[in-house]
Amino acid sequence: MSAERFQSIARQTLLRFVLCAGALALLVFLVSDGLTYTEGSVFFSWESLGYLLSTFVLVGGILAFSIGKWMLEGARRVQALQRAVVHFSDQHRVSLEFVRALVEARAARRDEITVVADILERMADNMERHENLRMREEAKQHLWSRVFASSLDAIAISARDRRLLTVNEAFKRITGYSEEEVLGNEMLSSTVSVPNETPLTQIWAAVEMNSYWCGELLDMRKDGTLYPRWLSLSVVRDASQQVTNYIAVFKDITEQKESEARFIYQANHDRLTGLPNRHLLQDRLSRAIRLAERNQNQLAVLFLDLDNFKWVNDSLGHATGDQLLISVSRRLQAGVRASDTVARLGGDEFVVLLQQPAGHQELAIIAEKLIEIIEQPIVLGGYDFHTTSSIGISIYPEDGIDADILLKHADTAMYVAKASGKSGFRFFDPEMNRRAVARVEVERDLRRAIQEQEFELYFQPKFCLSTERLCGLEALIRWQHPRRGLVQPDDFISVAEETALIIPLGEWVIRAVCRQVVSWRDQNLSYGHRVAINLSLLQVESDAFVDTVERILEETGAPPRLIEFELTESMVLRNPGRSAKVLQRLRKLGIHLALDDFGTGYSSLSHLRQLPLDTIKIDRSFIQNIPNSGEDNQIVRMIVALGKSAQMIVVAEGVETKLQKDCLRALGCDFLQGFLFSRPVPRQELEPLLLRDNEKNACPPCVGCQQTLSEQVE
Ligand SMILES: Nc1nc2c(ncn2[C@@H]2O[C@H](COP(=O)(O)O[C@H]3[C@@H](O)[C@H](n4cnc5c(=O)[nH]c(N)nc54)O[C@@H]3COP(=O)(O)O)[C@@H](O)[C@H]2O)c(=O)[nH]1
Secondary structure (H helix, E strand, O other), X not given: OOHHHHHHHHHHHHHHXXXXXOOOEEEEEEEOOOOOEEEEEEEEOXXXXXXXXXXXXXXXXXXXXXXXXXXXXXXXXXXXXXXXXXXOOOOOOOEEEEOEEEEEEOOOOOOOEEEEXXXXXXXXXXXXXXHHHHHHHHHHHHHHHHHHHHOOOEEEEEEOOOEEEEEOHHHHHXXXXXXXXXXXXXXXXXXXXXXXXXOHHHHHHHHHHHOEEEEEEEEXXXXXXXXXXXXXXXXXXXXXXXXXXXXXXXXXXXXXXXXXXXXXXXXXXOOOOOOEOHHHHHHHHHHHHHHHHHHOOOEEEEEEEEOOHHXXXXXXXXXXXXXXXXXHXXXXXXXXXXXXXXXXXXXXXXXXXXXXXXXXXXXXXXXXXXXXXXXXXXEEOOEEEOOOEEEEEEEEOOOOOOHHHHHHHHHHHHHHHHHOOOOOEEEOOHHHHHHXXXXXXXXXXXXXXXXXXXXXXXXXXXXXXXXXXXXXXXXXXXXXXXXXXXXOHHHOHHHHHHOOOHHHHXXXXXXXXXXXXXXXXXXXXXOOOEEEXXXXXXXXXXXXXXXHHHHHXXXXXXXXXXEEEEEEHHHHHHOHHHHHHHHHHHHHXXXXXXXXXXXXXXXXXXXXXXXXXXXXXXOHHHHOOOOOOHHHHHHHHHHHHHXXXXXXXXXXXXXXXXXXXHHHHHHOOOEEEOOOOOOOEEHHHHHXXXXXXXXXXXXXXXXXXXXXXXXHHO
């Protein structure tokens, strides 16, 4: 089709549309193959020109082509296309709505399609949209000014020279300055300091580079008071990326800082005493170590533990225990320099960190002083209360070069101080550490040994002085360690007691003895009156103890009269009221009760008389010095006399010489036990010594045996 013909068709169509449908514009395209347009033109009615020029003229033919192309495709897809929207993304984001689109195919020629677009209401829509946009813009401006005014955060806007142009209400409230007073001032001019001493120039450089900076600054109010503020500083740039303004948004973070400080304080201090806790102590100790390393100094860690705190807590209650801890913490603080640290690790454990001690001698003086000030009476619940403490000392660098090791070694030394009689102090030495490590191994092995039943009983005979015959046995535990061989009780009983493993271990001993006495009875083997079993404090204090004993007796069928329990004086005196009750119950079961190691606990026999005891065993320490020590002779004589007057059997333990034996005979002892007669021996060695015929070989009546014999007859 020629260009003239195309123009002519277009004009005719335009005319028809303008006349018939009030069309404002006409787009005419020539599509040669039914798909691709080859030519196009846009015609506008005179009425529409006023509106269209501003937008369409700019894009001219290209726009016409785009619209035409779209319409062609649209028309093909939806034959009856009535309504469609096309968006053109130019700067003004013009949206054209084609109200009606008609496709008119001129049948005469297949390659000739005239697309007529009737653009109606478009301009009115555009106008309305422009108006809406303007109003929205105004509303936005209004909203922004309200946000600016009512923001709780202070906002300050400066020009590109950083001189303030405007500030909001929050700014005035926080800083105390009016707008007039700060306009023209340089932004951030009231800053006093920046954490980490970052210079302001560095902050501005960061803003220039990243368009943003935020951080904490210390600022001065108009009244001269300082406050921390959290500030965000940003840059406004124009289209050519030139800085036009700076915006500072900040808030007063005093409260936030205070609550942060409170949180940090709580995380680092003991709630009860206000002393540094373990966490803070470790931090201070690590710093002190670094400093000492730099300055080639020493420092010392004193680990302090109260000797009877558990008793206070259990007997006088937790409130009293708390009072005691507060009082101790104050005394400790008063006892050292302000530059030293007193910390509470928990419970009754305190640590004193001493900077630059002069040496062992000075440390010993300080430790003694601390023990002494804690020993001063403390008024608890209206009463004067005395407490003692034990201290372990470790020194940097000789005992360790890191915080954990120094604390661990001071703790080990404290443990040794406590074990060697309490109310004292000890310096750490490597031997202590070796023992501590060995102790951990013993505990681990003991747990396994209890599972695997690696224990066995040895028996040490007791002899009657008047008849010189076997009159009883003491059962003594031994541990057949798979690696270490036979382990003596002194090497594991204390660990078992500390770890409470003595409860299952003690139960094993009682059960094993009960089974043994039944077995010997069944074999008609006589060992005298009974077999003694050593008890530990923890067993006696355990609520279930008497029930356990009763159950074992029932389970094994062992006659209670064949069993004797040995308790030490210190065990009984620890809680006399409770001990008396336990002993009464055991006595009621028919079990004999002996007081072991008598004479070491300074208890009066009159006190002990109130307990249902059958036997007292004079401690080996008195026996070993007789007959040479007149004093010990005297003590043994007295114990024998007191025991007799209380109708108790008196046993002397640790008899090693004939002289001792003769002396004890002269002093009137009933039974003797000791290496002179026999060491503890295993069952296999003992059994050949046991007598076959009960009747014939039983210990004949003697002063010491009267009581037991009468019971046997019963
Ligand atoms: N709670 C438990 N404690 C127990 C148990 N078995 C033993 N023990 C206690 O262990 C301590 C050490 O016991 P052991 O090594 O068996 O020593 C006993 C005797 O061998 C020793 N002894 C006896 N005669 C003499 C002597 O002439 N000289 C001398 N140097 N030592 C001698 O005394 C120990 C028995 O003492 P005691 O108990 O006071 O009668 C020891 O304290 C045991 O109590 C257990 O099963 N449970």
